[in-house]
Amino acid sequence: MNLPELIREDRSAGVFRVHRSVFGSTEIAALEQKNIFQRCWLYIGHDSEIPNAGDFRRRTVAGQPLFWVRGGDARVRVFYNSCTHWGANVCRLDEGNAELFQCFYHAWTFNNQGDLVSVPDEAGYGSGFRKQAMGLVSPPRVDNYRGLYFVSFNREVEDLASYLAEAKDYIDLILDQSEEGWRVVPGTQKYGVRANWKMFSLNSLDNYHVRPLHSTFFKYTESLGTGDPPVPPPTEFPGAQGRALSLRNGHGVDVFQSLTRARPIAHWHPILGADAKEEISSRRARLVKKFGEERAYLMCNTNRLMLIYPNFALHDIAGVSLRYFEPAGADAMDVTVQTLAPRGESAELLNRRLENFLSFLGPGGFAHPDDIEAMESAQVGFRANGPEWIDASRGMQRDGTALDEIHVRAFWRQWHAHIMGAAKAERDHD
């Protein structure tokens, strides 16, 4: 396989193409595991999922069986879910609370800080057996940014804050919307998609498809009546009309004005219910006071499609969703979706927030099933031998709008650098 030729970029002609083999090749899938998933920071969860000492959640990240737990000392730790004796899983539930994790095979017992605390017939072990060195093993790096936890299997990975680069600003823009912080709402959407995982990364950034692909969703929301009129930007600051951006290191965001859609934070629409009007407008007023007109406008009246490279999409649209996905072979993936809600939100607005979320998003929504259909259809299309390339050239020769593919190219450049064995793309921007 000719790795350098997988991407062809001609800046003077404004052409950017990616070879279709990247979506089906097992050789590339293996390289991705080694050069991307074993190398980057990967999202594992939000700290509200394990608020109390002993709370744990089981996760698979890049195929690695893990669980993460808040220890009796309040510290968050991530462990490989494997007994240090004969390897069985010590955490056997998806979530719960435990002081101790006892392996069901031979009853080796670990505390919730990972220490091996009990071994049946310990006297049977010789002088070289050191119990304190036989605790549960953690991935080399674990860190969080504002409660979003990431792991890395690469000891040498740069610090999380530097890895997230400019994506931090947009995470702030989302998380600052709630004055009392956020929590993950119970209930997880887990599903498979019969397409290469990168299709999800790209679809998560892409705004160009939204109108043509999701016309039935817009027809439905328009049938409910009109919401608060679109709020114009307070000044013509850069990006006020929306734009696609590279956030460096392969991350990207698409910012666009909220028109007919509801934003449970601060853009009212009938789908949110008449009772919510007051709560929403007072929240907007408080955000204006705290952050000023411009930033409050961005928070309340624009949507964000953000991808944290390689596989974590943070969407701030019909609700705030956390979507992470990983390859299940070259032509399939596993997807997990959760949603955040402001702490202290009224029960009624939470209910409406969830209804609004479900009407667009998720495997039973009015829009996302068609995303999945498009990804799977493309995966079938990639089997065709005739066409060799996919195109990602939109907006190369103009000042980016929200419909351009600037972020998509940023993803591909970083991806290509990784596949070629480099750490960083030479260029983050067009």
Add this chain to the structure above:
Amino acid sequence: MRGNSLDEKITRLLLEREVEDFIAREAALLDEWRLDEWLELFTDDARYVVPSTDKPNGDPKETLGIINDDMARLRGRVERLKSRHAHREFPWSRTRRFITNVRIKDVVAEDLFVTASFLVYRIRSGQVDPLMGAYEYILRRVEETLKIGSRKAVLDLEALRPHGTLSIIL
């Protein structure tokens, strides 16, 4: 629903037959994509709910599920499915529903609390995907006929995998 006299047993048997027949008829409407007729089976205050696979008992008001429709949204869902722009279901998939173990768990005034097991196959684009679980119905007698006051489909699957969507009515 108690009582062991012959009359009481016959009454119970007839009710069970009526409920089973109702559910079989509903399944046929769905398999035949006669969705407008299917909508007529519901009361105006009905809901159609599919919880997430990890919180099958979660209250949809405070738990993220997969589907939580009131009648306005359910009508919107049907309207969408009838459009050629509902791409996941254009063309429509074939479905076949097997519904068994129908039980009337309780009768409270006009409401029948009914559970049943389902196995629904969705066949499309070279894939055959089974979806299995339990229905929880509240059926209400309205002017001699039964109507659906609530319809919840609880999946036994641990995830919607490999098939990733609930684009059909489950």
